[in-house]
Amino acid sequence: MKPSAIRILHLDSNHPLLWEQLEAAGFLNEADYTSDKATVETKIAHYHGIVIRSRFKIDKTFLDAATQLQFIARVGAGLESIDIEYAQQKGVHLIAAPEGNRNAVGEQALGMLLSLMNQLNRADRMVRQGQWVREGNRGYELEGKTVGIIGYGNMGKSLAKKLQGFEVKVLCYDIQENVGDAFAQQVDLATLQAEADVLSLHIPWTPETDKMVNAAFIQQFAKPFWLINTSRGKNVVTADLVTALESGKILGAGLDVLEYEKLSFESLFTDDNRPEALAYLLQSEKVLLTPHIAGWTFESHQKLAQTIVDKIKMHYGLAEQIVPEQPRVTGLGGFFFKSNNPKALREWYGTHLGIPVDDYGWSFWWKDAQGQDAMTQWSPFEAGSDYFQPSEKPFMLNYRVSDLEGLLEKLAAQGVTIVGEPQSYDYGKFGWIMDPEGNKIELWEPIDSGFK
Numbered sequence: 412m413k414p415s416a417i418r419i420l421h422l423d424s425n426h427p428l429l430w431e432q433l434e435a436a437g438f439l440n441e442a443d444y445t446s447d448k449a450t451v452e453t454k455i456a457h458y459h460g461i462v463i464r465s466r467f468k469i470d471k472t473f474l475d476a477a478t479q480l481q482f483i484a485r486v487g488a489g490l491e492s493i494d495i496e497y498a499q500q501k502g503v504h505l506i507a508a509p510e511g512n513r514n515a516v517g518e519q520a521l522g523m524l525l526s527l528m529n530q531l532n533r534a535d536r537m538v539r540q541g542q543w544v545r546e547g548n549r550g551y552e553l554e555g556k557t558v559g560i561i562g563y564g565n566m567g568k569s570l571a572k573k574l575q576g577f578e579v580k581v582l583c584y585d586i587q588e589n590v591g592d593a594f595a596q597q598v599d600l601a602t603l604q605a606e607a608d609v610l611s612l613h614i615p616w617t618p619e620t621d622k623m624v625n626a627a628f629i630q631q632f633a634k635p636f637w638l639i640n641t642s643r644g645k646n647v648v649t650a651d652l653v654t655a656l657e658s659g660k661i662l663g664a665g666l667d668v669l670e671y672e673k674l675s676f677e678s679l680f681t682d683d684n685r686p687e688a689l690a691y692l693l694q695s696e697k698v699l700l701t702p703h704i705a706g707w708t709f710e711s712h713q714k715l716a717q718t719i720v721d722k723i724k725m726h727y728g729l730a731e732q733i734v735p736e737q738p739r740v741t742g743l744g745g746f747f748f749k750s751n752n753p754k755a756l757r758e759w760y761g762t763h764l765g766i767p768v769d770d771y772g773w774s775f776w777w778k779d780a781q782g783q784d785a786m787t788q789w790s791p792f793e794a795g796s797d798y799f800q801p802s803e804k805p806f807m808l809n810y811r812v813s814d815l816e817g818l819l820e821k822l823a824a825q826g827v828t829i830v831g832e833p834q835s836y837d838y839g840k841f842g843w844i845m846d847p848e849g850n851k852i853e854l855w856e857p858i859d860s861g862f863k
């Protein structure tokens with residue numbers, strides 16, 4: 412089907428680029444940001460696609476009325492507001508955009524944690540009230556603590572990446588196997604509960620995760636802990652959380668989502684009868700509350716929209732042709748490995764293999780494809796070196812590249828993990844990335860003459 416025959420109904424307003432780019436691609440766009448679900452159902456049969464955030468639930472009734480529907484694009488991370496099984500049975504393609512707000516969620520989860528541990532909100536409130544209390548607002552440090560992440564998908568991984576550099580141990584528990592990576596060690600739930608000082612939830616809301624954090628679950632933790640919930644309010648039994656806050660088993664809670672918020676996430680109080688547990692949260696100094704904004708940044712507004720456009724275009728085979736580009740890597744720049752005695756090892760290679768070693772190892776000179784002098788470095792590193800971190804491997808490869816900045820930009824856009832900040836020296840520019848198996852890769856845009 413050509414885009415000009417595909418009618419898309421936008422049920423929520425989004426970043427303007429979403430509409431503009433779909434229009435530029437030839438799709439027919441219409442908006443209805445106000446009609447209720449029943450009204451939309453009377454006309455939905457005319458449309459092939461819908462773009463929605465969380466305005467109402469896409470249930471069987473809606474899907475039955477949507478007789479021509481080909482796709483549902485949810486401008487957000489999860490799809491729980493859609494009857495996924497029934498939509499898929501009907502051949503409706505489902506699109507979500509967790510790539511668009513995972514960074515925001517990782518940053519907010521970390522922000523909440525630091526704020527709680529350092530009493531920032533309470534201290535701020537007290538100063539405003541004229542109270543200058545230092546001892547009563549003494550904080551805790553993250554360093555040396557163990558952070559447990561439950562649900563190691565888009566959001567959980569984003570938080571784990573942000574935790575790099577805080578000198579914490581990061582554990583993750585997930586029902587899928589082999590999801591752990593260089594940023595978090597996968598363990599079973601009992602281990603996480605035995606070791607964690609912090610628990611951050613990043614699970615979808617499913618029958619298995621509904622009310623997951625209840626009294627029995629909390630009691631399984633060996634130590635008192637801080638709780639961060641940016642996933643879904645109904646993952647936590649608020650009354651049990653309150654009991655644990657009162658007893659000190661939970662030291663503090665950062666809640667971006669609440670059991671009591673509406674499915675649309677747009678409001679909290681349905682009437683004046685506030686549940687007792689909610690009343691407790693609202694006055695507790697150990698609790699930090701935000702209105703479901705973890706994924707809600709200026710940047711994610713744009714990234715979510717762009718992800719949706721790209722996925723809709725891809726679904727209709729309209730994604731930009733991938734032009735085969737020049738190889739991104741132009742050669743092997745270095746082979747680095749840990750050694751128990753680098754000096755002795757270098758000498759051994761010099762003596763027995765005739766390699767011209769110096770203090771750094773061996774600079775092997777060769778000619779590149781243009782006939783220019785090029786160099787590859789071979790170096791044993793001290794066993795205790797932290798240069799390969801966060802990789803735990805005993806070796807690291809360096810690849811020669813021709814445009815480090817451009818390449819890092821492309822890699823970041825493809826979701827590749829970038830480590831640290833690029834650095835520039837007389838002998839070239841350096842940047843670092845991680846491969847999926849936890850190998851740190853050094854990228855080098857060389858100035859070979861710098862080594863002569």
Ligand SMILES: NC(=O)c1ccc[n+]([C@@H]2O[C@H](COP(=O)([O-])OP(=O)(O)OC[C@H]3O[C@@H](n4cnc5c(N)ncnc54)[C@H](O)[C@@H]3O)[C@@H](O)[C@H]2O)c1
Nearest residue numbers: 488489509562563564565566585586613614615642705706
């Ligand atoms: N607060 C916000 O603004 C905001 C923004 C984005 C996402 N979210 C929420 O964050 C949560 C995670 O989103 P995501 O995009 O990372 O999802 P995801 O699907 O990428 O990852 C979720 C992970 O949880 C695991 N999981 C599922 N059931 C589990 C269980 N019973 N026990 C342990 N692990 C389980 C899955 O295997 C998966 O690896 C969702 O609830 C999502 O709606 C909230």
